[in-house]
Amino acid sequence: MTRILVVEDNADLAYGLRNNLEIEGYQVDVAEDGPEGMAKARRNPPDVMILDLMLPGADGFRVLKTLRDEGAGFPVLILTARGEETDKVRGLKLGADDYVTKPFGVLELLARVEALLRRAHPGGNGTKESREVFRFGEVEVDTATRTVTKAGREVTLAPKEYDLLLALFKRQGAVASRIDLMTQVWGYSAAVLSRTVDTHIAELRRKLENGSPEPKHILTVRKIGYRLQS
Amino acid sequence: MTRILVVEDNADLAYGLRNNLEIEGYQVDVAEDGPEGMAKARRNPPDVMILDLMLPGADGFRVLKTLRDEGAGFPVLILTARGEETDKVRGLKLGADDYVTKPFGVLELLARVEALLRRAHPGGNGTKESREVFRFGEVEVDTATRTVTKAGREVTLAPKEYDLLLALFKRQGAVASRIDLMTQVWGYSAAVLSRTVDTHIAELRRKLENGSPEPKHILTVRKIGYRLQS
DNA sequence: CGCCGTTTGTCAGGAACCTGTCAACCGGGG
């Protein structure tokens, strides 16, 4: 089984990540600071390491550099704060393989992790199985290119909109509560009493259902949430 | 076996929860206040924790925060009073995974618990086995989509109507008293002197039995309540 | 068989609730 080491001091975030990664079938280990992260990585090298650059004690840079100097070869995905351009650069120079800026959607992170794994283990059937196309009505979604078309014509979705659509699809038609959608698309500890989910749903309907007052595919389930009807 | 820890100071409610959860096949442990809840959660981490936010002594918030800070990863479902909007937000921000507002129907709670377990233990066949369909006469109920069809044609039920139908179904044909239905669907244990249950039954009959004066499936048991005949 | 108290069915109105929609705001990036 694929193992992922998350080095993240924020307990909430770490919890959310573990949750979502485990749902995807990964075995997850969490370290709360730099030293612990290094120790765990040495004792039992993971397939992928997710590393927050802002850590108490030894910071993420040092962890990364030290491990690479020791010859650790697993791919490392770093988490940076928004706008810390230099962090990304420095991280990549020190041997990180990719980066995600906070705050980020879980689906985005998962996509990156999968990409890293595919790169690292090209032996299997890497790129092939990840090219998945699904459709409903006259809408077609290509997960490889993150492209959506309606009746053959391309529709541009904002990142959150795309992620939300994907989250709905993953339910295979079953209802998804707002909280489920929140944790899947937005990640951790999201307050669900705002109209955030609904607003994005409305946008999806506008773009994919002609804004019809009676959507045929993106359906409301009163008191619960939404579901996608193929 | 799946273990659930209920932290609830109201003895009646705690007893009711234990009862219902045990019927569903869970192993239940109850703590009557915050400290006891924390102790039990530490000694023996449950698969799901149900936590009342209004507790004597250390309140639920502190319990939740402390456990999360210690790295506890099990899903937590919080119980909040109606209208305490801020409680929900705070709870979710502290790492709760879902919330239910009091008063709540047992069925609703059970559904939430199952959802949490499904998220946490994706090992099995997550979404698949939850797709359950039952039928009686020409009516078909799909619990995954919360969809009801009669003779192939979709019938839209209001949330309470759907819940009530589900409660009847779970009795497997045995009678359910009005009080039973009340506590299962509405969460009130109060004596039933209003026509609430009857009204909803009438609506179900109208939608699913053509409003016939002689229902064939949703039957009245005089002096007791109702039962569902497949 | 008819009476009577009790139980259930039905109905309608208003309260409470939920979702769709919008406009304002915020922060980042060009």
Place this chain on the structure above:
DNA sequence: CCCCGGTTGACAGGTTCCTGACAAACGGCG
């Protein structure tokens, strides 16, 4: 500086819920 995506709260419209009053049905009993 403006634009864009994302988020939020306010608001409106519609739905759903609940309740109490009344009618109908039932069952026991004289």
